Amino acid sequence: MEKVAVSSDSESGDQLSYRAAGVDTSKQDAALGSLLQRLRGTWSYGTRPQLEFGHFANIVALGPINVAISTDGIGTKALVAQLLDKYDTVGIDCVAVNANDVLCVGAVPQSMVDYIAVEKVIPSVLDDIGKGLAEGARQAKITIVGGEIAQLPEVIRGEGDGIGFDLAGTCIGTLDSDSAITGVKISPGDVIIGLRSTGVHSNGLTLARRVFGATGDRPLRERRRILSQYYDELGSTLGEELLKPTRIYVAEVMSMLSGGINIRGLAHITGDGFLNLPRLQASVGYVIDNLPEPPPIFNLIQREGKLPDVEMYQVFNMGIGLCIIVPEADASAAHEIAGSHGVDAFTIGYVVEDLDRRVEIVQLRLRGWRKKGFQPVL
């Protein structure tokens, strides 16, 4: 919660850098810190929320029950939809980014409201967005109970006149007073199970588009052409691959919980990649030593952009969309449940003692910290 989703980057020297350029991270941290301090001041106006800012969702006690709440948008995936003139899946992404976050604190996602800011009301586009939202709701088993369509031609722009839009939502979920999963119970020796992503999900789209030259620096027609290029290794066009809807992990995680799996931590792998793991409330380190081969899209992006591993693993999920931390004894049962939902699961690593909350990706000799990013191990 109160994340900064950085979807901007610009070229810095020869390499495309997601953090060094375009966005000054330290400046951004300062801005966020000050904002968060003000918002934290509101916690005395009611019942104090149960988590600090920085979790995937926060939890508020509403009378006898606890409600988890999270808000998020799909970022520049909207631009990919515009270039492809295909709007019927971004609604799934919108549900996914919110429902997966609510899930990460151990809550059962229940309901959502959507916020659609458009440059112009285009009925067929709104209808397609609705189609995706409904499909996402079906997958996440939630109801969409309200929303807002704001027509703001002077605020919103996009890939062509009048077709700009921004899509965000807010999801609420419920949990028993003792069932929050914050990571506090994570212990050294626990294993990290990674569930397959469907591709880039809703993060890193700006970098991905820029790598292929499909951004505003090129003429619109050119941008469309780039995204419509077919790649054998993807088995689809670039645009189709980038637009693949974000996987919603509600069903498999709910099955694990009801199946008695002792889930001690859940991390939605969004922007910052595996550096989302230390958002969990445990003073431990994470060693990732058994990552499966990333899906082809990531190799393609890295090759095309000549991007270093540091960059790739800081921006993209690299094929793992959700990490589940369980005691080693529960790992095989968790794998089995994931498999029964048709999702590939991998035991990608384990938890170690480390007050510094370091994340290490052994195969790639990368070491990272939540606020500092990854560094190559020399």
Place this chain on the structure above:
Amino acid sequence: MEKVAVSSDSESGDQLSYRAAGVDTSKQDAALGSLLQRLRGTWSYGTRPQLEFGHFANIVALGPINVAISTDGIGTKALVAQLLDKYDTVGIDCVAVNANDVLCVGAVPQSMVDYIAVEKVIPSVLDDIGKGLAEGARQAKITIVGGEIAQLPEVIRGEGDGIGFDLAGTCIGTLDSDSAITGVKISPGDVIIGLRSTGVHSNGLTLARRVFGATGDRPLRERRRILSQYYDELGSTLGEELLKPTRIYVAEVMSMLSGGINIRGLAHITGDGFLNLPRLQASVGYVIDNLPEPPPIFNLIQREGKLPDVEMYQVFNMGIGLCIIVPEADASAAHEIAGSHGVDAFTIGYVVEDLDRRVEIVQLRLRGWRKKGFQPVL
């Protein structure tokens, strides 16, 4: 909920028309209808929400309690803030548009999440937005428990390079299972109490800016100059007046409820003006025959834009930000409580039998229906 907030208009002939031009209402209705049908389809995926789309907020049962939820943004008020380079009050508007909506179904606003989409992270601007959000939360007695800052330079634009932003939020509130105020208990003879607005609030800003020529058709410097013009009748500059934060009605309504006032309907007067009254779930008509003089800003806008009453009363709140429907016997007590909170209250009209749900503004000889708008009575 799932409102279309139309913040766009363009010139049509000699007159500035908010509905006839820029936005084709029927097309928009069609678009919305189709979207809503899809979203309504999600209601079978969980516990069905308690209200239809179209209420100020919806209500979901989460275990033993009922939670009201609403999402809304501040629209083009963000552009006024940019032109004035003053960002510390729009957060109040963001809380207001959401908390007032949640209030309207009889819920106690509890917590909020904010969504800030920015063209670029400008620390001082974010800090000021946070300042307003915190002040709004104080007034609404809610906590802000999370949020999202999305930096989307290709999606967001504004009044000058890099300063564009969009600000929205989602508020949740609680209510007992039998305490929802939907309007269903409204009876002919009930009176309509109007509470003073602080000005235009968060609606009609596009029309207001256009009337004075402070929109994108003119150079930026000129737009800034127009908003910095001082008006004796306002006692301030035009920009300062337009930027005045939306009043938050939580404290006074909560006092009325706890003071035993039998509130049968609550209507947040936003876009569509008094045509928000028939959003209440009662097959009755509303006769408004005792409107107080609108605050000077409305006369100024009407004069400057040569706008007909129909237009004015369809777009602006005209000085009344919230309508409270109570049995006549409770009116004076309600007035007293509003007064004790420093808010001017007026008994502006009464409820009549009318299956057509007509709204009549007697002094102005206007008659209107929710979907059709106002018409002059010939």
